[in-house]
Amino acid sequence: MEVRIYGGIEEIGGNKIILSSPNRRSIILDFGKSFSREEAFFQYPFMPPSFPEDYFKAGLLPPAKGPNWKMEGYDTLGLMVSHAHLDHWGYLPMLHSEIEVFLGEAALRIIESYRAMRRDLSGLDRLKMSPFKTGDVLNLGEFSVTPIHVDHSIPGAYGFIVECCGRKLAYTGDLRMHGPKASMTMDFIDAAASEGIDLLIMEATKVAPENDPESSLVKVLENRIWYKWRRSPPKRVSFEASDEKEVGEKMIEILERSNSLILVELASTDVDRIRTVYEVARKLDRKLVMDERTAFMVDKLSELGVRDLPRKYFVWKRRKGKQGREVKFSSNESKVLKEFLGKVEDEGGEESLIWGGRRAEFFRNADSYLVVTNNATRFLYEIPLGIKPEIDFVMSRSEPFSEESALSLDRLLNWLLLYDVRRYYRVHVSGHLSPYQIKEVLDAIDPDKVVPIHTEHRDLFDLFVPRRMVDSILLPRVGEPLVI
Ligand SMILES: [Zn+2]
Structure with missing residues (x-):
């Protein structure tokens, strides 16, 4: 399985993760809006990104053909949304209608409510969005995806365990362990721990220096x-x-x-x-x-x-x-x-x-x-x-x-x-994992490799992992393929 990460690298949010198989089929985890990158190049309402190419030029989306976003050379079998924060789904209106979107029921309702209030999200009307429940197994070609609920500052938040080609990947989405529904986060951690995860993509929002x-x-x-x-x-x-x-x-x-x-x-x-x-x-x-x-x-x-x-x-x-x-x-x-x-x-x-x-x-x-x-x-x-x-x-x-x-x-x-x-x-109180709980999560899941995401300071991540895992941290560039 090949993993490429666009967005969420050295920024908080904007997560977009593309997983592909040797048969050139792929699935996508999250399709988040990059607030900081957008703001660096565009201004609302005078100079917003208006054409798909604007998004490609500024690196907000990986380049693609056509007015609606679809990867070239790959058959994309589905897109999973971890939760309904815009930095995880905000570019869905750009997505090609051929790609089915899977997400939790509450996330679907929240996104529909945003749509009802905002004209600029009309691109969502073209999409097929299908709700899943925790523990469902979505079989998409050679990928099998299991969404598992986690606790975050919004209802309907999930992490995913993905299996393909004999390899296993886990993605935390955004989560916390000190929230009112911490047991849901524990369910995700337990499930991942029992699987033998090859690569864990983990949120590290709160990893930051004091002079952030x-x-x-x-x-x-x-x-x-x-x-x-x-x-x-x-x-x-x-x-x-x-x-x-x-x-x-x-x-x-x-x-x-x-x-x-x-x-x-x-x-x-x-x-x-x-x-x-x-x-x-x-x-x-x-x-x-x-x-x-x-x-x-x-x-x-x-x-x-x-x-x-x-x-x-x-x-x-x-x-x-x-x-x-x-x-x-x-x-x-x-x-x-x-x-x-x-x-x-x-x-x-x-x-x-x-x-x-x-x-x-x-x-x-x-x-x-x-x-x-x-x-x-x-x-x-x-x-x-x-x-x-x-x-x-x-x-x-x-x-x-x-x-x-x-x-x-x-x-x-x-x-x-x-x-x-x-x-x-x-x-x-934050919706995210405290940096001191990163070690706890990694000790429990014990993945072979780990990639920190959704943080501006991934270079500090090594300070918060168990000592034995310092060499297991991968810091890929935007779009750099990782083969697991
Ligand atoms: Zn979030």
Whole structure:
């Protein structure tokens, strides 16, 4: 079996792994968007990658023929998506419709929800997507693929064990051992351990030096604010929790004496965090408000059977305008979103939708609400003129940067300053394996060779592996074939 890795090498995310047999048949593991590489060459909305060749030129996708992506010279039998984070599936709209996509049921529903909200994902409509369950065996030509559930910061996350030509490969996708469903990760590790794995492709997101450029960038942005405006940036107070329960406890500690509006930014697919914040709102006796996209995602996941998600809540409607005035729905409003908001009003009454004149009403009682959003900058920008609420802001997502742009943090800090937020809190527990657990996983699976992926610092990986395995680490270049 030949393994080639495109994306995820010296970057967090963008994973694309091509496995091929001597008969020139292949399968693909993940088809992730490379945020950092895209940002290095393109800019939304003025100069986005628009043609397939733009993706090839910048090395975002391996070169291929035709308007839709398909490998030349190989018969591609299927593409597996490990989970529904964009850095693992974001280039699917470019994929040729001949290639069937396999993924978990929850991942499929999340991707469908993204599609319902975003026009730019219309390429997904062409694809055949088939759900699998943990332990299924997918037989695709000479490949047999077993997906096994893992715990990550999104439901429906899987690792894979692939067998072909008498060789065995395991791919972790993204996973963690300190999450609420750690036993699922253990199921994957146990299954891989019992197989005798020749090559393990392993996430190493958290392997980073103390002066990691990502965190240095936060410093740079803060300094910039000082030089530009001669104002100190809001002070960031960080609490890195060791598990989800501690995230809730910390938030309550920080917020229990708050007389202000509480604003929490999180990832709309991080159901564990949404549950935690819901619980925090209840304990603080605050009414929960979710922005429309987060509420929509929560609704879809509840339908799928994800339990204990918020049932009673208010929805902060995204502001839409016509000739400078706010209207309830714009003409290009997504139909499914409109239906969803109609349902919210039917069930909770008109006041459950916060828009237009109701916004000012809302701010009169701001201290009785807790607002959850996946885009705090946008919420701040939608506060009506003349209203200056006091705000306690909590950043509770994995990365300081939203997917749109690294500089969005810059903008968030400016908006916070505009509302006199002098300090804010970061309360979080990572969705990824801690570097100290890498050794534990490798000891258990004991693969012949290991490739670290989904990290900017793979050159440090050797510090975290069992001593006997230092020489088993492979660091292939982008697209370099590994034969196992
Ligand atoms: Zn992920």
